[in-house]
Amino acid sequence: MNNEISSAVLSRRCLLRNSAVGFGYLALQAMLSGPTGLSAASAASATLSHFPARAKRVIFLFMKGGPSHVDSFDYKPKLQQDDGKPFPFEKPRVQFAPTGNLLGSPWKFQQYGESGVHVSELFPHVAQHVDDICFLNSVHGTNPSHGGAALKLHTGSDNFIRPSMGSWVTYGLGTENDNLPGFVTICPTFAHGGAKNWDSAFLPARFQGVPLGVASQPSTKAEVKYIANPQWNAKVQRMQLDLMQAMNQEHLAMSGPESSLEARIQAFELAYQMQTEMPLAQNLAEETPDTLEMYGLNDAMTEDFGRQCLLARRFAERGVRFIQVTHSDSKVQWDQHGDLKAGHTKNAAEVDKPIAALLTDLKQRGLLEDTLVLWGGEFGRTPTCQGAGADGRDHNPEGFTMWMAGAGVQGGLRYGATDDYGYYAVENKMHVHDLHATLLHLLGMNHEQLTYKHAGRDFRLTDVHGQVHHQILA
Template sequence: MHHPFVSRRQLLSQAAVGFGSLALASLMAENGAAAEQNPLAARAGHFPPQAKRIIFLFMKGGPSHVDTFDPKPMLDRDDGKPCPIEKPRVQFAATGNLLKSPWKFKQQGESGLPVSELFPNVAECVDDLCMLHSVHGTNPAHGGALLKLHTGSDSFVRPSIGSWVSYGLGTENADLPAFLTICPTLAHGGINNWGAAFLPAVYQGTPLGNASVPSDQARIRYIVNSQLPRDLQRLQLDLLSKANRVHMAESGPEASLEARINSFELAFRMQQAMPQVEDLSQETEATKRLYGMDDPTTANFGRMCLLARRFSEQGVRFIQVTHSDSKVQWDQHSDLKNGHEKNAREVDKPIAGLLKDLKARGLLKDTLVWWGGEFGRTPVAEGKNGRDHNPEGFTMWLAGGGVKGGMRYGETDDYGYYAAVNKVHIHDLHATILHLMGIDHERLTYRYAGRDFRLTDVEGNVVKQIIA
């Protein structure tokens, strides 16, 4: 008797199951059908969320926690003396004696949280901030630390947190990406910091410009089709989609092809939706001043923050805003005072403007604003007036989106070198952020190469004490 050979692909086709739908169905069985039809369709999380969207304000280079939000009186007292605690076994550069902060701290708001004079505008919003003073990572180099912060791994290429959030929850606006990164850095991991890795490509971040492009010139590449009008583009896409669907019906589901079809459709819709969101002429002059767009010093980052608010209003799930340049960044190995003052002047007013604007519009309650860099800096001097990288203990803050405002959580030691009390590892931070979005970090998994992967790998604990 003749038994026709049935290929693996044909078997999957006849079973009406493909790898893409298997993975999505394993994520949330109740949403599997919708996800198979449209991988970016909005989906419910594992439990009711406290935040619907995230705005990540990334300060590339590593701002110094002991000069911004984590004052250390003993560092002031012992300035110039040898460090009395053992330095980390792995250091990025040679360091010397203790170096006090050149800036004064003052208690702010009803909560009395201390903020340095570097951030006078953010200080006005301190009662909405939840300070995490005991964050720590594992890598003292920019590249590894950026990857750890963005993907949970500093040794392998893994999906970014924005991709995981998009994979888990989809988007609230089918005409815009679920994950957008505004003027991202191309260094130290580059696209891997907003890439989807082994997740379907539809979940990777969409870059709007890059760090070397002024924000008023930042555009999504190829957003305009100068060759064909929209009606002809629509006919082309319909024909291409039909051909691809016929192909998949005959040969079986194919995740890469499904992702490509969806990316074509999204790109077509974005041609109309994206320019409307980027058109800031709709904003009042008062709003633009709130973000510092009337001042050349703050205009560039102010525009990025205003765009983040506009994208969040339109249902974009994860928006990253990167403050970086090719010269100074926050990486002050020398000339700490001038470097940090230059950076703080550029971002302080725009960040405060974003927080105030979100709050006034009723958006802060379900928008999680996340601020920080890839690590902090040492309390000891590098050279005469700089600080080296320090992943051992540093500060990040969260605002809105279900966290307690006006709160300090965790502590570094007396000099600010190591996370010491209520330590928050990067995996814990990721687990907490996902929890606020209604996602159980242990259940947000994707099977690849024979094992289940997740953002937090096999670690991570939700920091429940900071949740409102």
């Protein structure tokens, strides 16, 4: 027994320090006895929604490197008309690299769906879903470099270590499945921010993303290592874990609140529970041949990203709150300063069919009604040319396209606009902070109220910025 506790005189400070954890358990018990119906793990992590949510979960399709909006979902007839002419406006004061004259898109655009939205021939499969998609043509950021822009998109800050949006979402809403992580990132890249893009920073460690695989390796390796213990059965492991957890709880009671130890206790419990659930979630043998073909797993071009998208659907239907899927490789990515036609053709061919399959699959299973799908990169590309042979585009954070589909957004909508050439966002401008505020709103959270006190001040995903764009809501 602790000598301080067993002493004849027990100071008030000692009493509070050694019983503080018990106060937390009393609060937890009160939460569990309420009408929420949350499990222990969920209640311990949940702020709960501030108002009725349109979405229960998010699938974020991250196109690493910056896809060109003027070559995909932001049709610019005047850019085609003035191909090769000087850009008629002043270019940004801060640019990543010098660029030349206007460069028309090498791809043709066509109208699709009842909404008549223009989509380039790069995305013929996604184009079939335009009536379910809300195209955000006026997104803009502040940083023309990959690292800063990627951090801004993922965390709301391009120069400080902040929690990622997946961590904020799980901190705010908790988890729907105690046997799986609340935040999973499939094949993330370790470049340009790396683990900071899915880290929980100063939020409790249990809210950080769980990476499955890496972008530089095939998605067949995107699995949890050491998920099975061949030496001990589940009963023996449970006894071992109970003993270890009892010792950790005793340590916690003696030391007082300690976030790293609390996170370790929860991580051990989650790891034990995952042994049953995670192999089932990742077992694609349960899928029909038609489903595998729909996602492109029978084609070398689409197999890798198709597997990631199919895993995302399987995690979504099992209650994972935030799922990120990253398209990236160590050579091409979407960063075409040169070889634009070859690079974007390859990249789009790898993701177009799997993304369309994901939208189809979610919709036919009824999951698209409460799953928000977000697509985009850290910025767009310039409408002016770069590189030898005028076959490249530079980074452009001044105006680019992302899109949302599913829970709570208007399908078949082109929201906002860039200028006639696609350089600057000019109409219904949506800053990255606004994107985050709107995403949280769809999940039932007020971005100004989703806060966490750290280092003497309240922090939030949108910092001191952000406006919800209600115009895109269904």
